[in-house]
Amino acid sequence: MVLALLGAIAIRRFLGPRLVDHGATLDGLSVIVLMIFAIPLMDGVVVRALAEPFELAGFVGGAFAGMLLCNLVMAAGSWPFLDRRDALTAGYCAGGRHNALLMAVLPASADADIFLFIAAVQFPLYVMPTLLEPLYRRLLPR
Numbered sequence: 001m002v003l004a005l006l007g008a009i010a011i012r013r014f015l016g017p018r019l020v021d022h023g024a025t026l027d028g029l030s031v032i033v034l035m036i037f038a039i040p041l042m043d044g045v046v047v048r049a050l051a052e053p054f055e056l057a058g059f060v061g062g063a064f065a066g067m068l069l070c071n072l073v074m075a076a077g078s079w080p081f082l083d084r085r086d087a088l089t090a091g092y093c094a095g096g097r098h099n100a101l102l103m104a105v106l107p108a109s110a111d112a113d114i115f116l117f118i119a120a121v122q123f124p125l126y127v128m129p130t131l132l133e134p135l136y137r138r139l140l141p142r
Contacts, residue, residue, distance in 0.1 A: 034126075041103070041118070041119055041122065042122070044115075045119045055116070056116060059121075060124075062117075063120050063123060064124045066095070067096060067124045067125075068128075069095070070094045070095035071092055071094060071128075072095075073091075074090050074094035075090065075092075076091075078090045078091070084141070085140055088136055088140070092129075095128075096124075099117075099121045102114075102118060103115065
């Protein structure tokens with residue numbers, strides 16, 4: 001995590017103005033990379049969803065609840081120390097960690113439910129920004 005932070009600081013320092021100028025292009029590239037990552041991650045999820053819809057629904061519901069809870073706890077805990085925007089950003093980052101990276105270290109013999117849960121966590125990762133946008137707009141000064 002520290003290495004990622006240092007990398008982000010270095011990139012921002014050296015490319016800051018150019019990042020702003022090319023923000024739309026970078027956003028588009030991010031979507032393409034996420035889609036390339038998500039497609040293999042969702043392999044087999046449709047079959048499991050059809051076979052076990054209530055289990056998948058429980059995982060998706062738990063993923064949404066967990067993300068919201070982590071978001072709330074981190075935002076509320078950091079609010080006294082950070083400005084409002086940074087506290088909300090810290091909350092979102094705490095709740096929106098990408099658990100799919102765990103798949104790289106899990107053995108093939110791991111319980112199949114772990115892989116289904118990791119796939120279910122992708123739903124709030126992709127949907128939550130849109131759901132939280134109205135709340136963030138109200139909480140952030142213009």
